Amino acid sequence: MDSLDKKILRLLQGDATLAVSDVAKRIGLSTTPCWRRIQKLEEDGVIRRRVAVLDPARVNLGVTVFVAIRTNSHSIEWLRRLSEVVHDFPEVVEFYRMSGDVDYLLRVVVPSIAAYDAFYKRLIARIDIRDVSSSFAMEQIKYTTELPLDYVILDRSGSLPAI
Amino acid sequence: MDSLDKKILRLLQGDATLAVSDVAKRIGLSTTPCWRRIQKLEEDGVIRRRVAVLDPARVNLGVTVFVAIRTNSHSIEWLRRLSEVVHDFPEVVEFYRMSGDVDYLLRVVVPSIAAYDAFYKRLIARIDIRDVSSSFAMEQIKYTTELPLDYVILDRSGSLPAI
DNA sequence: GGTGAAACTCATGTGCA
C-alpha cells in the first residue's frame, strides 16, 4: 500500500458512492489505474465491504447499552457458546473480549429500557453468566466507521508510520 | 416507512453495492419505484451515508481501548470542550455520554499500547479530566454496522413493532 | 402507488506508451 492507496481509502471511507472517475480526479490519476487499485484493495481485504449506514433514531433504536460480563467459566467452550448466542442477537452490534476486570463487553442497541430488559431476559435464558452489569448511554456524541489512517504502514516509502 | 422499505434497508445495510435492479428483484418490485423509495430513504435521513468499511488490522489498528471518563465539571461548557477535543482525534471512533457511575465512554483504536499511551498524553494535554480508566480489548469478536430492524415502526400496517 | 423504455452516466476491459 502506498500513499495513493491511502488517499483512496480516506475518500471511500467517507463516501462510497463516489464514482471511480471522481476518486481518480481527486488523487490525480486516470480512472483505470484508480479502478485497479480499488479492486486490489478489495481483493486484499483492506476494504471489507460497502454498506449503508442508517440513523439509529429513525429505525427506533434510541437506546445504547454497554453490557459488561464477568464469568466463572474461563473455558474455550463457554466462549464459543457465548459467541454463538451473541451472533444470534442482532441487537448486539459489538462484542469484545477484554483484559482486566471485565471479561466481555457488549454494545447493544434497542428502542427502550423495556426492550433492553426483554433482550436481557432472552440473553440469560440462553447462557449462564455469573455477573452482568449494564450501563446506559444517554447520548451518542460521536460515532464513525472511519478509521484513522495515520498509522498505515506504507511500502517502500520514505515516511514512517506514526508510532 | 412500510415493510418494503424495511426490506430495502436490510439489503443495503448488508451490501450497498447492490444494483437498484437487484434490490428491486429481491423485494418483488420493478426498478423505478424501488429507486424512488431508496431516494426517499436518503432524503429522509434514514440512510445517512454509504461508506467503505475497512479491516482495522490491515490498516495497522489492532488495538481497541475503552476509555471511561469521570469528571468534576458537570457543566455544559466542559462537555462542549470535551466534544470538541474528541472530534479532533480520529482515533476516537465512538463517544457516549453515560448514565450512572461513569460520565463518558470512548472507544479508541490505535496500533499498539505505546500508541495508546501517546494518544492518552495528547488527550489530557488538551483538557482537564478528573479520572480516566482504560480497558483494553483483547479481541473483537463481533462488529457490525447493521442495525436490527425488528423494532422499526411501520406506517398504517397491521404488524406492531417488537416492544 | 405502479410499469417499461429511452437517455445518459459509469464501471470495466483492451490495447498501447
Place this chain on the structure above:
DNA sequence: TGCACATGAGTTTCACC
C-alpha cells in the same frame, strides 16, 4: 505502472397506467 478509448451494465428520467 500509467493513459485513452470502447462497450456493456446500471442509474436516472420520462411518458403513461
